[in-house]
Amino acid sequence: MADRLSARGALALVTDDFTELPFPERPGHPDGPLGWPGYDTARARAAERTGERESVVCGTGDVDGTRAVLVAFEFGFLGGSLGTRTGDRLEAAYAHARAHHLPVVPLVATGGSRMQEGMLALTQLQRVARASALTRQSGLPQIAVVRDPTTGGGWATLGAGADVVLALPGAQVGFAGSRVRPADADPAAYTAEAQVAAGAADALVRPEALRDTLGHWLRLLTRPSTAPAPPPPALGAAGLPATGWEAVRRARSPRRPRATAYLDAYFTSRVAIGGDRCGGTDPDGMLCGFGEHRGRTVAYAAQTGTATRPAGYRTAARLVRLADRLGIPVLTLVDTPGAANDAEAERQGAGAAIADLFGAVASARTPVTTLVVGEGGSGGALALAAPGNTWATPDSYFSVIAPELAAAILKRPPEQARTTAGQLRIRPQDLVELGVVRGVVGTGADGRAKSAGCPSPGEHQP
Structure with a gap:
């Protein structure tokens, strides 16, 4: 299993000048929209333990010379789960990317949708999918970095739905989390290595190489051009065949x-x-x-x-x-x-x-x-x-x-x-x-x- 980075730890791997985006807070309900007993207490404990107010931290940062919107999940905050406030932040982050024409880099580590918010949490995936689709239509690249663990709807939207997927070695990556998959399932199938082998992710990148690799990808994908590529010169025989x-x-x-x-x-x-x-x-x-x-x-x-x-x-x-x-x-x-x-x-x-x-x-x-x-x-x-x-x-x-x-x-x-x-x-x-x-x-x-x-x-x- 890979080391589980915090959201701030993941951000520190790729940038030195992260600036968090401000987000308006929606009015809360006692113990959330379902009135789930103990939900407010669990959130308060998560905030105290991680120093974050939600399971995702969104902002902008310079990644080896290219400015990007960075979305980092905090797995220590209720398993990096997606709730309605998470959806608010993600939707606003993608809107900021479109408004300022910036690429988006999700640094994903999540267990899926938040049980204490029921179907309202699950429908955040639709919000995320639409925000991602609008950003795609704007001609902006999305490069996901999947960390340990990346499962459930977070993998099926922000992770696997990105244009390019980079994965940290040893990370648990798959739609089914460890507690919901079949008891006889092969754990090796739910790894970053397996996802690369199956064509669901593009490459494994070690943490120490992540900034350079991500910066290289961002530079290449943010330079449009209207001129056709010239064909390469021939490298082999020069004369034409007689027959x-x-x-x-x-x-x-x-x-x-x-x-x-x-x-x-x-x-x-x-x-x-x-x-x-x-x-x-x-x-x-x-x-x-x-x-x-x-x-x-x-x-x-x-x-x-x-x-x-x-x-x-x-x-x-x-x-x-x-x-x-x-x-x-x-x-x-x-x-x-x-x-x-x-x-x-x-x-x-x-x-x-x-x-x-x-x-x-x-x-x-x-x-x-x-x-x-x-x-x-x-x-x-x-x-x-x-x-x-x-x-x-x-x-x-x-x-x-x-x-x-x-x-x-x-x-x-x-x-x-x-x-x-x-x-x-x-x-x-x-x-x-x-x-x-x-x-x-x-x-x-x-x-x-x-x-x-x-x-x-x-x-x-x-």
């Missing part, structure tokens, strides 16, 4: 640079989001996050050369929608032989996941730039490609289907796969002539297009 089959062989070569090499060369720093928020991750097939490129923020979703799984497509769709809402341009790297097509992928909703990504890219208002860096295998690759702003490297190809599979469908012998590759016109220069891609990027710092008549990447306008 379709040569294009296939070069794209499949184990020596060809992969997504990580492109991301490392393109960004001076980057942070990753992990998981589709539906119980799945695809760390071996899709890399998603935000990075700094020439002083501005660019979001990225990059295939790694393997068959992309449904969770990978859903994570990419989540990334594109978040970047779109925050006004951050997106770079996608296409490199997959195709979508995973095993039975488990079908059970995980491969078709729906690919459709969701197609929709996210098609409806994005922020500019999306795509570079095909390897294999472009059918619809599983096309879902990540930007219509009208896709580029290719010299060692890539894009095909309606793999040449071997095309030959099989056409009832040709396997040895005709090479001929079929040429007929499909899948070389980078073929794709330019067909109007499928804008150009072939070159090697070097400028990355200028190699095909005749193609504008350079820097000349593109959305």
